[in-house]
Amino acid sequence: xxxxxxxxxxxxxxxxxxxxxxxxxxxxxxxxxxxxxxxxxxxxxxxxxxxxxxxxxxxxxxxxxxxxxxxxxxxxxxxxxxxxxxxxxxxxxxxxxxxxxxxxxxxxxxxxxxxxxxxxxxxxxxxxxxxxxxxxxxxxxxxxxxxxxxxxxxxxxxxxxxxxxxxxxxxxxxxxxxxxxxxxxxxxxxxxxxxxxxxxxxxxxxxxxxxxxxxxxxxxxxxxxxxxxxxxxxxxxxxxxxxxxxxxxxxxxxxxxxxxxxxxxxxxxxxxxxxxxxxxxxxxxxxxxxxxx
Numbered sequence: 001x002x003x004x005x006x007x008x009x010x011x012x013x014x015x016x017x018x019x020x021x022x023x024x025x026x027x028x029x030x031x032x033x034x035x036x037x038x039x040x041x042x043x044x045x046x047x048x049x050x051x052x053x054x055x056x057x058x059x060x061x062x063x064x065x066x067x068x069x070x071x072x073x074x075x076x077x078x079x080x081x082x083x084x085x086x087x088x089x090x091x092x093x094x095x096x097x098x099x100x101x102x103x104x105x106x107x108x109x110x111x112x113x114x115x116x117x118x119x120x121x122x123x124x125x126x127x128x129x130x131x132x133x134x135x136x137x138x139x140x141x142x143x144x145x146x147x148x149x150x151x152x153x154x155x156x157x158x159x160x161x162x163x164x165x166x167x168x169x170x171x172x173x174x175x176x177x178x179x180x181x182x183x184x185x186x187x188x189x190x191x192x193x194x195x196x197x198x199x200x201x202x203x204x205x206x207x208x209x210x211x212x213x214x215x216x217x218x219x220x221x222x223x224x225x226x227x228x229x230x231x232x233x234x235x236x237x238x239x240x241x242x243x244x245x246x247x248x249x250x251x252x253x254x255x256x257x258x259x260x261x262x263x264x265x266x267x268x269x270x271x272x273x274x275x276x277x278x279x280x281x282x283x284x285x286x287x288x289x290x291x292x293x
Contacts (some may be wrong), residue, residue: 044100053202076177080197113258148284
């Protein structure tokens with residue numbers, strides 16, 4: 001039947017899926033850089049709200065240009081609500097706050113644990129993807145690479161234990177969101193899925209932001225506007241168009257992107273933030289690539 005056909009063929013990754021995955025890793029890896037810069041002038045909550053709000057406006061414009069219609073039933077609305085919570089509201093806030101406690105590189109490295117949580121949860125999820133031996137081995141090897149990247153140091157002057165736990169919880173949240181995302185009908189355009197999720201996220205966060213108060217002076221500064229635009233347009237709106245396309249094609253394998261993200265984030269941190277790379281980073285990156293293969 002259709003489900004078993006998907007289980008047999010739906011998760012295979014072609015050349016264009018790998019290309020999309022690499023592009024997505026660059027866009028999401030760059031998000032840690034944008035957040036690091038934005039944190040210099042505005043609070044984590046403001047970063048998250050304007051990230052989803054500006055991205056939703058951009059994608060609404062895309063839907064208008066493409067003349068896409070929003071025909072959403074109750075079942076789809078619930079799925080998009082869950083996606084909004086577990087793919088935006090919860091992890092974005094955890095990451096933004098966590099990154100105020102730890103570096104961009106460590107944050108992206110910890111987020112690479114998402115595939116491990118995804119494989120475990122998908123195995124027990126109703127009609128989920130069973131954990132095959134090669135998938136488990138690949139993820140374990142990748143996580144070993146992440147551990148080496150971290151240097152097995154969970155608490156130092158630059159990276160607090162609370163900040164690292166926040167990123168790990170965000171990874172669990174992302175894993176849950178993928179399992180909900182797989183339930184979206186294949187007939188739904190990726191732009192519709194991304195727009196609905198971001199619009200609902202904006203609506204959820206808006207009363208909280210209004211209650212907390214908005215520092216319009218800080219947000220209007222050029223050093224705030226540039227990272228917010230980069231974060232919302234490229235690392236969120238465009239990234240989610242690719243993300244939902246990949247969910248259709250390769251299922252929960254889309255979370256392999258979080259094993260590629262440390263590579264993107266570390267090299268961008270070196271270039272734009274002046275961070276350095278050590279020997280264990282090189283070894284860890286090699287193991288991550290082996291795990292992906």
